[in-house]
Amino acid sequence: MPELPEVETVRRGLAPHLDGALIEALVLNRADLRFPFPPDLARRVGARRVLTLGRRAKYLLIPLDSGETMILHLGMSGRMIVERDGEAGQTGAFHHDVTRLAQHDHVIFRLEGGKRIVFNDPRRFGSLDLQPSDRLEEAPALASLGLEPLGNALHPGALATLLAGRRTPMKAALLDQRLIAGLGNIYVCEALHRAHVAPTRPAGSLKRREIEALVIAIRDVLAEAIDAGGSTLRDFRHEDGSLGYFQHAFRVYDREGAPCPTPGCRGIVRRLVQSGRSTFHCVECQR
DNA sequence: AGGATACCCTGACCGC
DNA sequence: TGCGGTCAGGGTATCC
Numbered sequence A: 001m002p003e004l005p006e007v008e009t010v011r012r013g014l015a016p017h018l019d020g021a022l023i024e025a026l027v028l029n030r031a032d033l034r035f036p037f038p039p040d041l042a043r044r045v046g047a048r049r050v051l052t053l054g055r056r057a058k059y060l061l062i063p064l065d066s067g068e069t070m071i072l073h074l075g076m077s078g079r080m081i082v083e084r085d086g087e088a089g090q091t092g093a094f095h096h097d098v099t100r101l102a103q104h105d106h107v108i109f110r111l112e113g114g115k116r117i118v119f120n121d122p123r124r125f126g127s128l129d130l131q132p133s134d135r136l137e138e139a140p141a142l143a144s145l146g147l148e149p150l151g152n153a154l155h156p157g158a159l160a161t162l163l164a165g166r167r168t169p170m171k172a173a174l175l176d177q178r179l180i181a182g183l184g185n186i187y188v189c190e191a192l193h194r195a196h197v198a199p200t201r202p203a204g205s206l207k208r209r210e211i212e213a214l215v216i217a218i219r220d221v222l223a224e225a226i227d228a229g230g231s232t233l234r235d236f237r238h239e240d241g242s243l244g245y246f247q248h249a250f251r252v253y254d255r256e257g258a259p260c261p262t263p264g265c266r267g268i269v270r271r272l273v274q275s276g277r278s279t280f281h282c283v284e285c286q287r
Numbered sequence B: 001a002g003g004a005t006a007c008c009c010t011g012a013c014c015g016c
Numbered sequence C: 001t002g003c004g005g006t007c008a009g010g011g012t013a014t015c016c
Helices: A004-018 A042-045 A091-100 A131-137 A156-163 A168-176 A186-195 A206-231
Strands: A022-028 A052-057 A059-065 A068-073 A079-085 A105-111 A117-121 A127-132 A267-275 A279-281
Touching: A004 A052, A004 A059, A004 A079, A004 A105, A004 A117, A004 A206, A022 A042, A042 A127, A068 A131, A127 A131, A156 A206, A168 A186, A186 A206, A186 A279
Parallel strands: none
Antiparallel strands: A022 A105, A052 A059, A059 A068, A068 A127, A079 A117, A105 A117, A267 A279
């Protein structure tokens, strides 16, 4: 689920519940996810108040009034589920899902008033760390991240510098979190299609005009995806944000064999594998 | 140095 | 219905 737009959607969905909230206790149902939890995690978070939720790339940032910030990654299957008091124990259609998912409820935020926020992650590729807030960027997870794609840091000149001289395919370059941080497989495919740039193009071969188009495509696709996620936020408090915001708007991702949606293009969406991952593209209008 | 590959783990899905 | 194979939106270690 989570690339940058999904994490931003999670942040926006959680903010009304977590901003300013007192965490009465952090319940750990295991000692690790992808990595071991930091020492004394529960003690360092319990009885602390949350400041204002943030995000860096695909990481959710939860600053505490203790001067430390939780750095949370959803991996590939992570969810944050908001439960109101008593909701989890209710019977009915919802109950089945809750009990089935409860197996992978690894970390539970118990908030004042009985509300619970559950970090559920079947594949356990997620992570959770703590870092002093005044040295946040030194955290191992954040230290080598590249440009934040939303905001002013990503502009044609900056992207041109990042790509210059690289022979790696554009698909790999855009997936590299050290260059631009936050894009994943889906939005890389979508951005390259919108910019009409072939995923196999050596990164250093792009013309200035193509780089400009790519910057616009990246911004647009992320912004549109966040907007689509935002439209389902009202449901978020009851469920988990996995409602599938943007997939109906995919132009190429997971659409192998479909006609290319570019106006006037008669191409067919094709799939290829690059560094072990599926790339979806149109050979007619992406050059 | 930089790029490609193997791997961490579970669940969903497809064909037989 | 069960079973095996395949695939999945991420990131890191390791090899070349």
